[in-house]
Amino acid sequence: MTSNSTAKTLVKTFLRTPHSLKTKFQAKQLLAQFLQTQPYSPSSTSILISVYSNFNLLHPSLFLFNSLNSPPLLAWKSIIKCYANSGHFLNSLTCFVQMRSFGIYPDPNMFPFVLKACVFLKNLRLGESIHGCVIRLGLDFDLFTGNALLNMYAKFQSLQPNGGHKVFAFNVFDGMPKCDELCGTSAQEKGASIIQLDRMTKVLEMMPKRDVVSWNTVIAGNAQNGMYEEALRMVREMGNANMKPDSFTLSSVLPIFAEYVDVIKGKEIHGYAIRHWFDSDCYIASSLIDMYANCARIEDSCSVFNLLSKRDDISWNSIIAACVQNGVFDEGLKLFRQMLTAEVKPRDVTFSSIMPACAYLTTLHLGKQLHGYIIRGGFNDNMFIASSLVDMYAKCGNIKAARWIFNQMEHHDMVSWTAIIMGHAGLTEEAWRYFNSMSRNHGIKPGLEHYAAMADLLGRAGKLEEAYEFIGSMHTASTGSIWSTLLSACRVHKNLELAEKVANEIYKVDPENVGAYVLMSNMYAAARRWKDAAKMRIFMKKKGIRKEPACSWIEVKNRVHTFISGDKSHPLYDRIFEALKDLLEQIEREGYIPDTNEDFHDVDEEQKKYIIFSHSERLALAFGIISTPAGTTIRIAKNIRVCVDCHTAIKLISKVVQREIIVRDNSRFHHFKDGKCSCRDYW
DNA sequence: ATAGGGTTAG
Known part of the structure; x- marks a missing residue:
């Protein structure tokens, strides 16, 4: 009896001041005390549920909720919130519908949760009927509800054009929900989708009060739907309404300048971010990294990343993708390793960002390691990752593995089809079969x-x-x-x-x-x-x-050396020339006969031999051979196709110097080893 | 006696 009364006093104190509970542990302790105070009233139970839902403790909340015969509004609100915050959107909506069937009227601060659930479940129709409910109850003047409605129409605009998503047939005023899946989007719905942004604008116009969030929501809505000018116009309008862009605004605007490849405007935003102390914000930083990368300013991407004190998975992914997109493959791989060392878990997109680097560098062993990581991480049923694996194996010359993964895939996208068709170098019959069966x-x-x-x-x-x-x-x-x-x-x-x-x-x-x-x-x-x-x-x-002049480049000791055909300006040109002559003698002993047919200069054969002899890729190759230790793999990039004669010559050179030589031209890679090339002369 | 709670970005 005494312990019961002590518990009662304790519980009473806490229920009067529920905010004094600071930790989940304290909240759980309170439940133990509370259960001793039988009988307990629905109102105190509801307060306790709201305490648990604030801590996002779903199970204790549900336990208490189920003990109530006719839960009061607070209990419903708390449970709807708790379901939504723990990702149980369907349950959240079911609760809302049940509450309506009990004849209880919702209050304004419950709509943001319910509308969010509609967005997650991609259920526009339910969202619309909830919007109707908002209007009927006269709650459309509430700022937060208005913002949530703006968000919903913004998101549905970007969802709709894809079509085909699952829609739950679901009526708020029916009582219990029906979960029939209506697959596909009807023509009527598609027509309606065009006007979602108009609806968003209409909601905005009807709102008696707008805050920064309202503006950010409509700006993001326009930006994500490709309405760039409208988004920028709204930024100005926001300024006219005396509201300053914040970090949310900037991270919606930056992708626009990335898309426009407008580094000047992008830099202005960067400056604004620095002045307002937003530049250490993860969201801003990754948009900046993307923007600079899209403008081919990879150094700027790197400096943004380097200055970032806290990095999340997306900042890592942005910088890795930035490197790979800009052809800085080694750096991309280095950063990927650093990311793993920093114990940041890669996302699925990380693998599809990094895989092209393996494909490009034709580092099969690294690709295989990544494949192992993908299997261990359970990412192997992801279509994008599987496609990038097919591409990587195909480019690295392991057609068997590429085909195996391709065949394992349940669905194929464009990337995997292209990779598998491209990968079967020379196997035209097989490619035809894939092409036709596609x-x-x-x-x-x-x-x-x-x-x-x-x-x-x-x-x-x-x-x-x-x-x-x-x-x-x-x-x-x-x-x-x-x-x-x-x-x-x-x-x-x-x-x-x-x-x-x-x-x-x-x-x-x-x-x-x-x-x-x-x-x-x-x-x-x-x-x-x-x-x-x-x-x-x-x-x-x-x-x-x-x-366009033919140009090749090679990286030696972290410096890129560029060579143009016939160019004698390199400081080591004399040594390069000697090496080239030496190599020519060696491959002539192997049976090399210069194929001067491809040269279009109207000069005699001996001169032609020397013109071919100083093609940019050969200069780069000779330089690579004399400036790296024996046995080092040599990687050369070229802006246009390798000519037939150089291809023949490099095959032989790979044999005489016993090195692997990888040449990437504008259309494909060539992996030379022991006198053979991975393209099997199909190029 | 009574309130509070919620919304936006890469």
Whole structure:
């Protein structure tokens, strides 16, 4: 009896001042005391439920809630909140509907939770009926409810165009919910989706009071739906209403300037962020990293990242993606390792960000390690990750593994289809099978990238006429770039007649295509049709088209060395020249005969030999050989395709110097080892 | 005696 009365006093004190409870532990202790004070009233039970729901303790809340016969408003509110905050959105809504069926009227501060649940469940119809409920109860003047409505219409705009999401048929005024899934979005709903932003604006206009959150919500809503100018207009309007942009505003605005590739405006925002102490904010920092990366300012991305004192998974992911997108693959991999060391768990997107780096560097062992990590982390059923794995294995030359993962996948996206078709170098039959089964058995309409991949494949396999007809029969309009792949194939396989036909197609769809003119001029030269070659060049000059100089670069001891064809300006040029001569002698002993047909200069054979001899990739290669220890793998990048002769030469060089040489040109990588190349001469 | 609680970004 005495202990009961002590408990009663204690409980009474706490229920009078529920905020004095500071920890979950204290809250749990209170429950033990409370249970001794039988009988307890519904109102004190409700207060206790609200205490638990504030700590997000779902189970004690439910335990108490279920003990009530007719729960008062506070109990309903608390339980709806607790369900929503712990991710049980459907339960939260079910509770709301039940409460209505008990004839209890909701109060304003419950709507933000319920509307949030509708957004998470992607249920626009229910959201709309709740909006109706808000209006009927005359609660649409509440600031928080208004903000939640703004958010809902903003989110539904960005959800709708995709269509096909699950909609729960669900009526607030029916009593219990029906969870029939209506798959797909009707035409009527799609039509309605176009006006969601208008609805958002209408809600905003009706709001008697707006705060920073209201503005941030509509700005983000417009920005995320591609309405960039409208978003920026609203930022100005917000300023006119005497409200200052905060970190939320900036992180919605920065992606717009990233999209516009407007580094000037982006930097202005950066300056504003620094002046207002927002630059250490994780959200701002990752938007800045993305923005700078999109503007090809990777150094600025890095400095933002380096100055960040607290980094979360998204800041790490942003900087890794920034490096990989800008071709700084080694740095991307280094950061990925640092991320793991810092015990930050990678997200699914992290893997699809980092995998292209493995694919590019053709570091199969690292790709395999990542694959292991993916399996251990349970990410292997993620379509994006699986696609990037297919691509990585295909690019690293392990077609077997690529195909195995591809076959394991339940659904295939564009990336995996492209990767698998591109990956089967030379296996045209197989690629045809995949290409055909794509539309026939999987209902995926081939896109431009698949046509391009197929055309490229056929061309590289020397099936030029087949490729020509294939491109001509495309369902989508052909582009200059797709014909260009075939034109390069014509050059490799020395089919001038077809090349002229292909070039004419390019002139039709893409008259500004520099590559086509250059290639044709080169092919005429190779066929010793000097007049035609000159005609081509005069034509280019007239049109003001200039050839992009061939350029290769190599990283040695953290410095990038760039070489242009025939360039003698490198400080070590003399030694490079000696090395080149030495290499030439060695590969000639292996049977190398210079293939000067590809050179378009009208000079004698001996001179031609030297022009080819100083192609940019060879300068870079010779420099790499003399400035790195024996056996080191050499990685070279080139802005345009490697020529046939250099390809042959580098194969032999890889044999005589016993090194792996990786050359990445603008269309693919070449992995040279022991006199062979991974492309198996299909390029 | 009575209130409070909730909304936005990468």
